Amino acid sequence: MASRRSPWLWIPSLYFTEGIPYVVVMTVAVIMYKKFGISNTKIALYTSWLYLPWVIKPFWSPLIDIVRTKRWWIVTMQLLIGAGMAGVAFTIPASNFLQYSMAFLWLMAFSSATHDIAADGFYMLGLSSHEQAWFVGIRSTFYRLAMIAGQGLLVMFAGHFEETIGLTSAWVLTFYCLAGLFLALFAYHGLFLPKPTEDRPNVSADLSSVFSQFLVTFVTFFQKKNILSILVFLMFYRLAEAQLVKMASPFLLDSRQVGGLALSTTQVGFVYGTMGVVMLTLGGILGGLLAARQGLKYWLWWMALAINLPNAVYVALSIFQPESFLAVNLAVAVEQFGYGFGFTAYMLVMLYVAQGEHETAHYAICTGFMALGMMLPGMVSGWLQESIGYQKFFIWVMVSTLPSFAVCWLIPLSSEFGKNQVEKESH
Numbered sequence: 001m002a003s004r005r006s007p008w009l010w011i012p013s014l015y016f017t018e019g020i021p022y023v024v025v026m027t028v029a030v031i032m033y034k035k036f037g038i039s040n041t042k043i044a045l046y047t048s049w050l051y052l053p054w055v056i057k058p059f060w061s062p063l064i065d066i067v068r069t070k071r072w073w074i075v076t077m078q079l080l081i082g083a084g085m086a087g088v089a090f091t092i093p094a095s096n097f098l099q100y101s102m103a104f105l106w107l108m109a110f111s112s113a114t115h116d117i118a119a120d121g122f123y124m125l126g127l128s129s130h131e132q133a134w135f136v137g138i139r140s141t142f143y144r145l146a147m148i149a150g151q152g153l154l155v156m157f158a159g160h161f162e163e164t165i166g167l168t169s170a171w172v173l174t175f176y177c178l179a180g181l182f183l184a185l186f187a188y189h190g191l192f193l194p195k196p197t198e199d200r201p202n203v204s205a206d207l208s209s210v211f212s213q214f215l216v217t218f219v220t221f222f223q224k225k226n227i228l229s230i231l232v233f234l235m236f237y238r239l240a241e242a243q244l245v246k247m248a249s250p251f252l253l254d255s256r257q258v259g260g261l262a263l264s265t266t267q268v269g270f271v272y273g274t275m276g277v278v279m280l281t282l283g284g285i286l287g288g289l290l291a292a293r294q295g296l297k298y299w300l301w302w303m304a305l306a307i308n309l310p311n312a313v314y315v316a317l318s319i320f321q322p323e324s325f326l327a328v329n330l331a332v333a334v335e336q337f338g339y340g341f342g343f344t345a346y347m348l349v350m351l352y353v354a355q356g357e358h359e360t361a362h363y364a365i366c367t368g369f370m371a372l373g374m375m376l377p378g379m380v381s382g383w384l385q386e387s388i389g390y391q392k393f394f395i396w397v398m399v400s401t402l403p404s405f406a407v408c409w410l411i412p413l414s415s416e417f418g419k420n421q422v423e424k425e426s427h
Contacts, residue, residue, distance in 0.1 A: 005194045007127060007135055014074070014193075015139040017185050018119050019146025021081050021112035024178065025050045025105050027151050027249070027272070032171055034250045035162070035265060038098060044246040044382025046102055051375035053106075053113035058364045061117045062214050069199045070125065073118035075190050077111045082182030084108035089175035093168055117364075125196045144281050152273015154178070159266030217361045224362075229410035230353050234369040236407045237304070237346055240311055240400040241339060242377035247385050247393065248272075251314070252328070256321055259390035261328060271332050279333040283340025296348045304408050307342020308401035310335040314394040346370070349411060 026047065033043045064073055087104030091097045123139070124132060154174065161170035221227070252268050254260025263271070283306070291299050313331035322328060350370070354363035377400075385393040 005192060007131055009192045010126075010189065010194070011123075011135050011138055012142045013185065013188060014119055014123075015142040016146045016149075017078060017182075017189070018112075018116060019143040020150050020178070020181075021084075021108050021115075023147055023150030024085075024154075025109050025112070028154060029101075029105055030246065031155055031249050031253065031265065031268060032158070033098070034253050035167060035171070036097075040247065040250050040382035040386050042098070042382065043250065044385075045379050046098075047105075048246065048375050048378035048381075050105060050109045051371045051378070053109045054116075054371035055368050055375060057113040057117060058361065058368050060114070061361075061364060062211075064114070064117050064121065066201055068201055070118040070122040071193050071195060071199055074115060074122060074193065075186055077115035077118065078182055078186040078189060080111040081108050081115070082179045082186060084111065085175050085182060086179035089172045089179060092172050092175070122193075122196075122199065125199045126194050144277060147280075148273055148277045150273070151277060152269050155269030155273055156266045157269075159264055159269055162265055217358045218365070220358060221362050221365050224353065224356075226410075226412055227353075229412075230349070231369060233349060233407040233410055234346075234353075234366060235373040236403040237349075238307070238343075238370075238373055239377055239403050240308055240397050242374045243381040243384070243400060244311055244314065244394075244397050245374070246378045246381045247390075248314070248332075250382075250385075251318070251390055254390075259318060259321075261317065261321060263325075263328070267325060271329055275329050276332050276336045279337040280340040283337040283342075284344060285340075287341040287344030291344055291348055296345060296352075300345050300408055300411065301405075303342040303345035304405055305342075306338040307345075308338075308398075308404050310338035311394070311397050311401065315391070315398060318391040318394050352411075 029050075030043055030047050033047070034040075064070060084104045084107040087107065088101045091100035091104065094100055123135075127135060157177075158170050158174040161173055164170075165173070224230070249268055249272065250260070252261050252263045252271065253265070254262070256262050287299070287303060287306075313335050317328065317331055350363060350366040353366055354360075356362075381393075384396065388396070
C-alpha cells in the first residue's frame, strides 16, 4: 500500500460517519417535523421517499469504480452531507421550510447512499483479508454507536435546547452542529484515510463494458432459483415494522387528547436512542449467535415471531396511555429486542440469495429491495394513522404481521445454512 495507517485511525470514525446521516434522514427528521406541527400523513409520505437513494444505489454503484478513487468519493460525500446539514439549519426558520429542508435532506440521502458504496468498497481495499474479518465487529459497533448518537444524544440535545432557547433555535443549532461535525470529519478523513495503491479508477473500463457487466449482474440475480419467492419474502417480512417505525415517534410525542403519550423530545431521544438501540443490538447479537449454532432454518419461525409479536406493546400503550416513563421504556425495549432478534433472519436470507458469482453486487441488490420494502408501506402509514387513530392503527399493524409469517413458507433453506456465517451488516 502506498500509504499505510492503523485501521484504528479510520475504521471507527468512517462507520460512525456512515451511520449518522442515515439516522438523521430516517428518524431525526421525523421527530423534527412532528415538533413543528407537520401532519403524520406528510411526515410519513415525505420521509419514506428518502429511502429511494438506498433502493436505487445499485444502479449507480458501478460509476464509483470508474470515476475517481473511493477515497475521493468518501471525503467528497462527507462534505456534501455537511452542506446538506447546514442547508436544513438555514431553511428551518423559513415559512415554507418543509419543501426547502426536504430538498437538503434529499441531498444528504443521495450523498449518504453513495458514501455507503464507497466506504464498503474502500474497507476491502484498505485492509488485508485478516483485518477485514477482525474489524467487521468494530465497524458494526461504531455504526450502532452512530444510531445511539443520532436517535438518542442528538434528539436529547435538541430537546434540551427546545426548553431553553425555543423550538426553532434549538433545531437550527442542532443541524449547524451536525454540519460542523461533518466538516471536521471531512478534514479528518482527508488526512487519515490511507491511500491504497489498489484504490484507483478503472480507467480501462468504458461505459459500454460497465453497462454490459451491470446488465449481466442484474440478469443473473433474477435468474436465481426461487427468486420470485425470495423477493416476496424481502418485500413482506417487515411489512408491519415498516408501518410502525414511521409512527412510533409521532405517537410518543403526540398529545394524550389525540391518543399519544405526550413525551418530550428529550424523553423520546432517551427511549429510542439509548434503551431502544441497546436492546436492538442485544437482540441482533443473540440472533446471530443462535443462527450460527443451529442454522437459520431452525430459528426462522422463532425470528418471525420475535419481529412481529412484540409490536403488540404499542396496542397496549395506545389503550392504557401509561404516564409511567419506565413502562414506556420497558415496552419499547421489548419491541426493539424482538426486532433485533427477528431481523437476523432477514439479513441471513439476503446472504443466502447473494451466494455465488457476483456475491457483493447481488447482496447490494437485496438491500435495495429491503429499502423498497420499508419505503412503500411507510409512505401510507401516516395517512392511515390519521384516518383511524393510533389504537386502530396499531391493531392494523398487528394484522399486517400475517404476511410476514406467510412468506416464511416460501424460503427453501438447507438445515446447515446460517451456521458459522460471517454476519454482514445492513440498514
